[in-house]
């Protein structure tokens with residue numbers, strides 16, 4: 001119920017005026033329908049089939065008497081004329097209402113899409129570590145589509161509800177007693193249908209879970225298709241997929257079964273109740289034949305709408321979990337907002353490190369309830385415009401330290417300072433604007449090389465693009481491509497080799513003209529010749545920007561001004577390359593020896 005109320009509130013907030021126009025349209029359509037029914041009384045009276053309400057002191061009598069002074073044939077023509085006008089009016093408003101419904105649905109959907117997407121984009125890194133990316137995609141696609149259908153159903157429900165209320169109003173106006181009698185039966189039916197609504201909601205929750213598994217499954221499998229093929233794991237995946245599809249099929253059949261069973265019971269119960277109603281009505285309300293006939297007419301038309309309302313409620317309940325999951329996502333991402341003042345994005349500027357960045361007594365763990373720290377007691381200084389290398393065995397905490405320095409992870413204890421100022425919401429974006437980060441697994445779009453580079457600087461000239469490509473030793477290979485800069489590189493750059501991808505991302509990082517360049521295993525896929533060229537290029541950058549490099553291949557960091565050695569989340573050595581190499585029985589010495597042996 002909370003979610004439905006939320007939906008109504010949101011609809012009211014974002015489509016306010018149109019929603020009320022729509023409501024007025026619904027009321028008019030229902031009124032026209034009711035008046036159309038009323039016209040039956042004088043019509044029947046004029047045909048002489050039945051004498052209705054002659055002299056009766058009732059609404060039916062009043063209506064019948066209204067046309068008495070008019071001669072029969074003209075009266076019939078007038079009534080039929082009014083009837084046609086009412087039908088035309090009704091059709092006109094129905095046509096307007098369909099357009100308004102679409103406007104309400106689409107504008108609300110756009111609002112929901114944009115709000116959720118923005119909340120996700122502005123959430124902190126911890127939010128992305130906690131949530132599966134495919135669950136987020138699922139909410140933004142499948143669940144959102146279901147919410148869209150739910151809005152459409154809700155509007156239909158609203159129309160049916162308003163229609164029902166107005167028709168009941170007419171019926172009460174004719175005879176409160178008979179209407180009360182009918183409504184009693186209606187409430188009995190509604191009471192027994194509660195359990196179906198609950199069941200539908202549970203099945204809807206299952207649909208959301210299954211759809212999440214479906215999307216995450218196929219995304220993982222398609223991304224890992226090379227591993228699957230080379231390790232002949234196709235059958236295991238086909239069998240997993242078969243089981244999931246079977247469960248999805250069963251779930252949908254279960255939902256349809258529930259719906260038809262409830263409709264079946266509803267129809268059986270309603271026909272029995274209708275018979276009971278007619279029997280008792282004849283006994284009880286013999287003296288009011290006109291009222292009885294009109295009310296039977298009204299309810300005969302309303303009854304299928306009741307069934308529609310009931311079915312609408314069930315379908316909406318089965319879709320509620322989608323709205324729930326979308327709202328959860330919105331709330332989670334909102335409460336994980338990285339920067340609360342959105343204006344920071346516009347006015348962030350670029351932070352220039354003048355002297356140094358420091359970590360003081362920093363501790364960090366991924367699970368806040370765990371006693372295992374990924375980083376412990378970190379005290380380091382990253383001097384401005386120098387090259388700092390971070391080395392250590394796998395899992396030592398190198399990437400975690402970089403994430404702390406970039407403000408992606410927040411220390412559990414201790415602090416990060418930039419030139420003596422605490423790294424906080426106030427200077428975080430300015431710091432990030434100054435950073436170019438190159439990960440081991442570079443991110444490229446399915447677009448041309450030019451578009452991939454221009455992403456960081458839309459106004460970059462041809463000359464600047466080639467200069468950046470030369471820096472990263474990519475100019476030669478791009479030059480050899482038949483379409484050069486205009487070559488499409490496929491999904492995540494799949495049409496390029498790993499080394500070519502890394503060089504392109506490095507070119508992009510340089511094009512951004514950063515004051516801090518962070519390379520996380522960014523040259524790991526390069527051959528020794530290209531790596532040497534990049535080392536030389538980095539040498540030239542020394543003194544112009546702050547460079548932080550993570551590298552397993554220690555030859556890469558030979559010219560670093562400072563090397564930080566991490567082991568099990570702690571800094572175990574700090575110093576120049578040659579100085580550390582001389583410290584026998586140390587972690588750095590051990591790493592160096594291992595590499596020499598391998599080489």
Ligand SMILES: Nc1ncnc2c1ncn2[C@@H]1O[C@H](COP(=O)(O)OP(=O)(O)OP(=O)(O)O)[C@@H](O)[C@H]1O
Pocket residue numbers: 129366367374392393394395396397398399400401
């Ligand atoms: N998202 C995460 N959730 C939980 N634990 C994590 C997460 N990411 C890393 N860890 C853990 O934190 C520790 C440090 O990981 P980190 O990735 O920083 O190591 P690393 O030195 O960069 O390793 P590698 O050289 O293999 O990339 C590891 O024990 C790792 O298992």
